[in-house]
Amino acid sequence: MTRRGAAVGIGVAGGVLLVVAGLVQATLGAVIPDWTGDKLAPVGLGLVTVALGGVALLAAHRLRRPGAMWALGLLGPGLLSLSTVGVLAWAPAALLTVAAVLAAMDGGGDAVRTLAGEPVRVLLTVLAAAELLMAAGAAPLLALIGGLGGVALLAATWLRRVPLGPHIGLALLGVLPFAGAAWTGLVPVLLAAVAAPLLVVVRDGHRTPAASVR
Amino acid sequence: MPSTLDEPRPVTRRSLLRGIGLGAATVAVAGTGLLGYRVYDSGVLDPGGGPAHEPWRDWRDIPGAGGAVAAAVLAASPHNTQPWTFVVRDDAIQMFADPTRTTGSVDPFSRERYVGLGCALENLTIACGPRGLRPDVTLLPDGPSGARVARVGLTPEPARPDPLHDVIDRRHTNRGPYLPDPIAPADLAALAGPRPPGVDLHWITGPGPTAALGTLLVDAAEALCADEQQSVDNFAWFRASNDEAQARRDGLVLDGQGLSPFELGAARLLPATSRVEGDRFWVARTRDVHVATAAAYGVVTTTTPDDRGTQLEAGRLLQRVHLRATAAGIALQHMNQVTERIDRETSTGAPATFAPRFAALLPPGATPLLTFRVGRPVRDGRPTPRRSVAMVAS
Numbered sequence: 001m002t003r004r005g006a007a008v009g010i011g012v013a014g015g016v017l018l019v020v021a022g023l024v025q026a027t028l029g030a031v032i033p034d035w036t037g038d039k040l041a042p043v044g045l046g047l048v049t050v051a052l053g054g055v056a057l058l059a060a061h062r063l064r065r066p067g068a069m070w071a072l073g074l075l076g077p078g079l080l081s082l083s084t085v086g087v088l089a090w091a092p093a094a095l096l097t098v099a100a101v102l103a104a105m106d107g108g109g110d111a112v113r114t115l116a117g118e119p120v121r122v123l124l125t126v127l128a129a130a131e132l133l134m135a136a137g138a139a140p141l142l143a144l145i146g147g148l149g150g151v152a153l154l155a156a157t158w159l160r161r162v163p164l165g166p167h168i169g170l171a172l173l174g175v176l177p178f179a180g181a182a183w184t185g186l187v188p189v190l191l192a193a194v195a196a197p198l199l200v201v202v203r204d205g206h207r208t209p210a211a212s213v214r
Numbered sequence: 215m216p217s218t219l220d221e222p223r224p225v226t227r228r229s230l231l232r233g234i235g236l237g238a239a240t241v242a243v244a245g246t247g248l249l250g251y252r253v254y255d256s257g258v259l260d261p262g263g264g265p266a267h268e269p270w271r272d273w274r275d276i277p278g279a280g281g282a283v284a285a286a287v288l289a290a291s292p293h294n295t296q297p298w299t300f301v302v303r304d305d306a307i308q309m310f311a312d313p314t315r316t317t318g319s320v321d322p323f324s325r326e327r328y329v330g331l332g333c334a335l336e337n338l339t340i341a342c343g344p345r346g347l348r349p350d351v352t353l354l355p356d357g358p359s360g361a362r363v364a365r366v367g368l369t370p371e372p373a374r375p376d377p378l379h380d381v382i383d384r385r386h387t388n389r390g391p392y393l394p395d396p397i398a399p400a401d402l403a404a405l406a407g408p409r410p411p412g413v414d415l416h417w418i419t420g421p422g423p424t425a426a427l428g429t430l431l432v433d434a435a436e437a438l439c440a441d442e443q444q445s446v447d448n449f450a451w452f453r454a455s456n457d458e459a460q461a462r463r464d465g466l467v468l469d470g471q472g473l474s475p476f477e478l479g480a481a482r483l484l485p486a487t488s489r490v491e492g493d494r495f496w497v498a499r500t501r502d503v504h505v506a507t508a509a510a511y512g513v514v515t516t517t518t519p520d521d522r523g524t525q526l527e528a529g530r531l532l533q534r535v536h537l538r539a540t541a542a543g544i545a546l547q548h549m550n551q552v553t554e555r556i557d558r559e560t561s562t563g564a565p566a567t568f569a570p571r572f573a574a575l576l577p578p579g580a581t582p583l584l585t586f587r588v589g590r591p592v593r594d595g596r597p598t599p600r601r602s603v604a605m606v607a608s
Contacts, residue, residue, distance in 0.1 A: 038461075119236055123243045130250030138259035146259075184475035185258045186483065187249045194242045 004063065007102035011060030011074050014095030015053050018081055021088040022049030029085075037086025045084040052077035052084070056096055063103050071103035120201045121157050127195050128153040131178060134188065142182050149178040156199060164203070171199040249483060256482045257456040264456070266463040266599035270383050276603065278345055279307055279368055284603050285341030285382050289533055290548065291330030293317050293451040294598050296464050298334050298363075300607040309335060309364040315464075318447035320438075320554050322561035328522050329584060331363050332529020337382055338366060340537070346373035358522045378537040385536050386597055388545035389499070390472025392507040392589025397544060402510060402588070405538045410527040412518055413583075415535070416576060418511040423575060428505035430571055431585075434551040435500045437568075439493035444558060446489065453599070454486035463599040470598045472503065472547075504547060509589035511549075515580035528583050535586075545591035553582055 001009075024032075026049075029042025036042060059073025078096030081089040128150045135146025153174030156167060175192035182188040253259060262270070273284035279302045286309075291297060297315035301308040311331055321327055335351065342349040350367035354360060399419070406415045418427050438444045452466045453459040459467045468481050487495065514532060518524045532548075539546045555568045572582050 120239070123239055126243050126247050130247045134250050134253045134259060137254035137257055139261075139263055142259050182259050184479045185253050186476070186479045187246065187253045187258075190249065191246050194239075194246050198239060198243075 003102050003106045007071075007074075007099045007106065008060050008063050010095050010102065011063060011099035012057060014074065014078065014092045014099060015056035015060055017092035017095065018053030018056055018077060018089070019050050020053075021081065021085045021092060022046045022051075022053055024088060025049055025085045035087050037084070037088075049081055049084045049089075052081055053092070056092075060099065063099075068103050068106060071100040074103065075100035120198050124153065124157040124195060124198050124202065127191055127198070128157065128174070131175075131188070131191060134182070134185065134191075135178070138182065142178075145181050146178045146188070149174050153195065157202060167203060171195075171203070174199075252483050255456070257460075258479060258482045261469055261478075262597050264460045265602075266460045267597055269600040269602050270597045273383065279304060279347070280603055280607070281345050282307065282338045282341040282347065282349075282366075282368075283607050285379070286334040286338035287600050287603065287606060288382055288385070289330070289333040289337040290385075290387060290536065291333065292321060292326035292548075292550070293448070294465050294467075294470075295327070295330065295451060296601055296606070297327050297330055298606060302607050305368055307338065307366045307368065308362055309338070309366070310361055311363050317451065319441070319443045319558060319561070320447045322557050323520065325519065325525055325553070325557065325583065326550060328363075328525035329529035329532065332526035332531075333533040334529075335364050335366070335526065336530035336533035340376055340378050340382070342366075342368065343374045343376050344379050346370055353523050353526050363526065377541055378534065381537055381540040383597075385540045386595030387470060387547050388472060388591050388595035389470065389504065389547050390474075390545075390595070391503050391592045392509055392545055392587075393592060394507070395509065395590045397509045397588060397590070401542065401544070402512075405512075405535050405542070405544070405588075406531075407534060407538065410531060412516055412521070412524050413528050413531055414515050414580065415531065416513045416515055416580065418513060418575060424508060424511060427511050427572075427575055427585075428508065430552055430568070430575075431505055431549055432497070432501045434555045434568060435497045437555050438551050438558075439497055441558065444554070445493055449489040449492060452492060456482075459599045463601045463605070465599065467598055469596040471499070472593075472595070474593070500549075500551075504549065504587060507589060507592075508587035510587070512546075512586050512588060513576060513582050514584040515576060516583050517579060517581060519581045519583050525583070532584055532586070539588060543590065544588050545595065546586050546588050548584070548586050550585055552585060556582075 023046065025036045026043050026046025029036040029046055056074055056077040059070040059077075062070040062073070074096045078089075078093040078100070082093050131146055131153060132150035135143045135150060138146055152170045155162075156170035156174050159167075159170075162170065175188075175195050179188045179192035257263060269284065269287055273281065273288060275281075276284045283300050283302055286298070286300070287296065295315040295317060297312045299310045299312050301310070309331065311327065316324065316327060339349040339351060348369045348371045350369065352365045352367070354363065355365045356362050396419075399417075402417045402419070409415060418424055438448065451464070453462060453464075459465070468478060471478075471481075473481060512535065514528050516524050516528060536546050552568055552572050556566070556572065558564075559566050559568065573580075576582060
């Protein structure tokens with residue numbers, strides 16, 4: 001078996017186990033708290049874990065093709081599940097981590113080069129993830145504003161064919177409403193301040209090809 | 215000679231600046247990401263959220279005797295210990311003291327505990343009328359040392375509104391700053407209403423008396439922090455993290471410290487404080503905020519401070535005062551460190567240093583049982599965690 005084939009197989013196994021762990025958390029989490037991390041909202045976290053398992057399975061499937069970027073789709077759910085289903089996550093997290101390492105060993109150079117070529121977009125993606133995480137723990141209205149903001153920030157980061165005006169609109173929508181509505185949390189304001197210059201760099205990157213045509 | 219891909223690229227000023235910029239941005243993004251996780255983990259953007267605060271949201275919708283208990287659990291109690299349990303039937307509610315929920319050397323004679331039980335009992339009886347029940351209260355039906363604190367018989371009657379019932383979920387201890395506006399004597403008098411037998415309420419107003427009691431309160435806070443056992447017993451009820459507050463659903467929390475939104479946001483992001491740091495914070499807040507901005511003080515006094523029935527009645531009076539104050543837009547904060555020091559000195563046989571100083575501020579023969587400050591609030595108080603009816607009633 002090739003290293004790539006092993007990564008796919010182990011990744012599928014880890015993804016399936018993670019889905020099962022999520023279902024157990026959602027249905028029996030309150031009954032077996034010692035095994036499921038004694039969470040306050042076992043049903044919600046169980047469903048989140050099922051979704052993480054789905055992402056891991058998708059990533060494992062995508063790893064059949066060349067490239068190793070989808071190894072992140074194994075590693076991320078594996079690590080996140082450690083905070084959603086307690087002890088039940090140990091086995092799937094270990095399998096997914098091993099699968100991600102194998103995939104990275106097989107094609108990690110390509111992935112690193114891809115990421116290295118887009119460092120500002122990678123940083124903005126991290127900020128968008130942080131915004132989505134804060135929104136996930138916020139009161140309903142703030143969660144809506146933060147959720148939309150995080151998605152808008154991702155769109156402003158990765159949609160390359162958006163005209164300048166809408167791009168600026170997405171960027172502003174991505175950070176300003178959440179910073180204004182959740183200013184008492186301080187970090188949303190910090191996030192906007194850190195994201196602003198990075199968004200300017202990305203916007204300048206949009207304009208560069210047009211300038212070169214001239 | 216043309217360069218090849220294998221040759222290292224020369225370091226130019228532009229590439230150096232780009233590297234520095236990317237490095238700085240990476241550090242800033244990493245820091246923001248970590249703080250973002252802290253915001254998520256601490257529930258910074260969902261104040262008053264989570265299961266620990268559900269009792270504040272759903273109590274009105276619970277009918278009958280269960281609804282009366284749902285109002286009772288929202289009452290004040292020392293250090294938010296919630297020292298109560300209930301047995302609920304359609305025709306009566308039995309109320310018991312939970313012997314495991316004490317503040318130890320802070321309240322060595324359990325006076326404050328029984329006052330807290332009286333507060334809950336008052337909320338319970340107030341919640342009966344709007345639910346079509348007439349309460350018939352018997353205090354200590356098994357005697358002062360019996361297990362039952364009270365029996366509340368329930369008789370159906372037409373539901374009637376009660377303005378104090380409507381503010382039960384708006385009543386919070388407010389430890390924030392108060393405005394410099396004085397409160398008119400008539401407004402203070404209206405807060406007390408009729409006193410139960412053996413219990414009285416004295417208002418301490420005017421610059422001289424309030425300054426003297428303020429000094430006494432700061433001295434008592436410092437003495438309490440200097441007493442390691444009292445400091446430890448105090449700190450045992452502080453819930454440093456959101457997870458702890460949500461899991462235990464009791465105790466003192468950052469939300470209840472009267473901080474500004476900015477201060478509260480920063481405090482929830484910072485690591486938990488140690489006991490000594492917490493003590494320093496409390497003394498500083500007592501001196502610079504609580505005492506410095508108090509418009510007046512109320513002192514509940516009695517001639518029989520050791521009597522459990524008196525303590526329960528004092529608690530009922532205190533709860534009514536707080537509810538009336540809430541309805542009138544007046545903030546209230548319980549400040550019992552002086553009586554806690556008086557009881558501590560008595561229980562350890564130490565010379566009485568605080569009792570004579572407090573007595574000098576009160577009418578002759580009146581023994582202080584409870585102290586609180588009032589004023590017009592700069593900002594509203596916030597709800598603190600509560601155990602649900604299902605957790606305290608059977």
